Amino acid sequence: MTSNDILSAIVAALGAGQFQRAETLCREALRDHPQDERILVFLGMSLQKQHRLADALAVFAELTRLFPESSIHWGNYGMLAAALGNRESAEKAYQIAIHADPSNPVPKVRQGLLLLERKDYLAARNLLLDAVVLEPNSAWARIHAARACCLAQDLDGAGDLLKPWRSWTPLQNDPLQMELAQVMVQHGDVPEAVEILEDLLSRQPHLPEARLLLASVYERSNKLLEARELADSVANAESASGEQRNEAHHLLAILALRGANPQEAKRILERCGPQGQDDYAHYFQLAAAYDKLGDTAAAMQALAEAHRLEAIERRFDSPECYTAETPALATHAPRASAEQYLRWPKLLAPEAEYSPVFVVGFPRSGTTLLEQMLDAHPGLQSMDENPFFGRLADFLRNYDPRILEDLSVLRQYDCDELRKRYYAMVADRVTLKEGVRLVDKNPLNMQWLPFIHRLFPEAKFILALRHPCDVLLSCYMQSFQSSTLAAACSSLERLAHAYVETMNHWLEDVNLFRPDVMESRYENLVDDFVGQTERIARFLDLSDAQPMLGFDRHARSKTYIGTPSYSQVIEPVNRKAVGRWHRYRKYFEPVLPILDPMLRHWDYDASSP
Template sequence: MITAFNAGDMHRLLALGQAAGDPATADDTVLLLLGAAQQSTGHVHDALDNFQRLTQRRPDVSAYWNNLGNAARAAGNPELAERALGKAIELAPEQADVQYNLGLLYSQQQRWLIARETLLQAVSLAPDFIEARLQAAYACHFCGDTRGAEVMLDGAGQWPPQPAEQALILATMLSSLGYQDLAFRTLAQAVLPEGPQCLSLAQRITAMRASMYERSNQIERAVTELADLPLESLASLPAHDWELRHAGLQVHASVASRRGELEQAAQLFDGLRNEHQDAHLRAGAAFSLAAIRDKQGRREDAWQALDDAHASQLRFARDFVPELLEPGSQPLDMVTQSVSRLERDRWSPLHAPGSDKSPVFVVGFPRSGTTLLEQMLDAHPDFRSMDERAFIYELIKRMQLAGQAYPADLAGLTQANVDQLRELYAADVQRIAPDLGSRRLVDKNPLNMLCLPMIMRLFPEARIILCLRHPCDVLMSCFMQPFRSPAFMVLCSSLERLARGYVDAFEHWFRHVEVFAPRVLEWRYESVVSRFDEHLVRLGEFLQVEDSTPMARFAEHARAKGYISTPSYAQVTQGIHRKAVDRWQAYRDKFEPVLPILRPMMARLGYDE
């Protein structure tokens, strides 16, 4: 039996184990090997019985509880699996594989927060445990922890080829982080299984490639991929192959929408809303349907789809941030962190880089035109953007992990402290933009507007561009977007909550502008689209560049660039147009209840109704 096990011949092992006699009287090794063979060959309940016998005989052996937990998970008994794996960890808390198995169980149950914690613990016990790193990254991805996912995937380019199922997960995350080439390579090297699953997994890889091409604005290449995955074949798939069906229909719908085939796309997305009960998938399909109905001028249908999308997102977010669903909660936690004039006066003067050696920060409430401006700057040979990164937020977290309060302890930072924070920031940038060279960095993250104290402590001479757009258009656009952050899902779940968040964010911004007097250029979307050349000159003057004309070719640059992480990835390839101006007016009746919240800030920003 041991020889058969070592050779991987599970069918022979099963036959030998069955010939060994009554399992009730078999010795521990026979039971252990027989259980492994039974589980491997699909006789899960028989394996469960034998592993239970082992734990009854030797309740002090962690490995037996681990085997029982895995068999229970495979048998669809999550309660027993959790108890057994918990007992295995109690007996051997330093065993990374047991932590990993428990993390997998939590992931299958979509208990993402505890899955993330458990899988990260497995990686801390065994840093080179690739499967644990992959699954930990996936849990971080679902929790909106982009930084955590990046850390777990560090070095993924050197990982061996992954089994197809894991390769799909890995490619999904690499693509969302902007590592498109590595994601395509991961799919190309995926190891397909033998047997009936091979074709389905190969087709899911095809769907994934097509989706990545669409997401990179390479529509014709997406269409070419989909030739091998026709709609008729997806319609005839059995119920158990829902993952292939969903992935295929999703990308067919997205491509149809990009090609202007709106009604076909709408019907596909409408069907996808009921394909699976997963709240995340349902929300994504509903948001896409709403966008198409809006383009078609079917406003009530669009709003109905949005209501469905937000209800699904709230079900998803409830598991992550239940405290934010309480009345009076604040999804934008940074708005409570302020520096007064008196506190600013206590800051000790420190050496800092000049304007030309500091990043250019592009800020503003999400959906205010920040991606458009970022692509304009990135099209200029003197600048290099790095897509949307939360590096300033990461520095705040590092301060807090070091036991320092933000922003109160900014006053007590020494020159060495500030230099170290800038070095950490530079290291993060180097990882994303190794080709930066002498170009000026563009750090575009809209909600860095809430981090002005940290920016001014590290880069007091930095030039900051505040993107503005009519608040109602901003809210409309935010309300129609499937944001990944659970906190932002809650913020955008109603126009009223969103309006209050918008006002809170700008009140926070203006308080700090009065305290710090930063170098700020206001970049007003409506003025830019109506007088583009004039504002291009202003932008060049503000950034002290001799020739700003390369920025005018941003649409061409964006098409060539490929992957853009924000929801505006398609719009920025279309050039300047006025389609997004006053878009909210078509839904004015929905906005009437929140206009009293917005009017004071609208007036302060120079907007009327």
């Protein structure tokens, strides 16, 4: 047989799935051509297809010895080394492959994946973004890069990478489609993740990881029966791994809590235990069960462990949030002094009716309830929380960081362009109906009042207020996606300082800029829902408050609510969350002196009920 005949026979055997025959043909051919590059590659492939990874690794090691300048051979060697658990050898091989051919994106992606496993999220993000630059149309590179961006807290970067996702599906790679769904969930694109998962399950109906993620998404979307059915199916599936069954039981515990059965949730969680050494979510869930059962000591003990483990994990993506110099609640929002404000030129800007309505307040103060009430009105339209002003500030910072040090340098054209950018970002998240006003609910937009006031000086603000101790307790019992907020919640003491500092800045800014603000107290809202709703309607010049009274029905009709209170806002208004902190009073005694200025300012009582 000629060399071409031998190669054709090997390729035919590989194509027919006859991997042992392909191996035999390769070994026979290598007797006469022991250093033939193509035959060695085919031999390595045939061994890999037979799951003989160590034998395949030896073949590719020989290829790197014979052809040391080949980026492809070094990349293949690294892939096999990683599959065999030798990450150090894999990383060295990928580095050589990248150096041998910087235009080859494959080793950069594979090296990036190893960095993700090592939790070096920023380095992984940078390397994977380099791979996307080299191959911008590669779904494989973009999905992995988007995951790295999410883990590195670069949600904007992830969003840009994921924009063409509809052109990729259905992917001819089920694990990659699964990862796409996971990244979509991380990014907050939950309805899109449902679409991807349902498509995947139409082809692989019993895939445990897809059923688990879809169950979790259904729970977040308040489709509780569907979530329970999927979770039960995995918990009882022999084909599911122990880790997958554990995850299913954790989801069943969440559903038990939502079904007002905290005893069952506690039983499940204590029986199955955490999903790993770093599973801080397990302890947050356990604390919620103990809280519902009235066992405050056990709840606080579980929360201490939850925050300890979460801090370890968050230091990988945001180490700057945990330094001694970091403020209690770090922010990059620009400040403005009275002297600077006097220099602000008078500019044309939208009137109140053409400006967004901003709903602000410290997290867990009732902003989501207000948002859902407003969104239920046909004249208003809200969207999930988005850090639009942070993105605008980043744009200015990249152009010239001095602008944010003194906003008086912004002129008419600058403000007009920034407003255009703002509404372009809004259009990416929601399609505004004709003739409605936008509701921009982001609690910590209260830190951005100077910047917002520069662009929308006539805008109306609704400040959500709630007893500071109830706010702190609710925050402390949450795991927030934002590392900055998670770090602020790492202890009640730090959280108290974060609350006071944030409120002080807000009060200083309100005193300086005099925006049109209505304060809405959670306690008043739940005690006199009709009267307070009418008050809000008058403030916003709405002729009819009636639609807002049915906010819970409106919220239940939504496909997804992307805040921690997604399960509360589908219920009618009630007093269950009022005064909850009193059961934890002994844990709050040390922080009451810190909170005292705000307790007095907002006229909240810190005495026993």
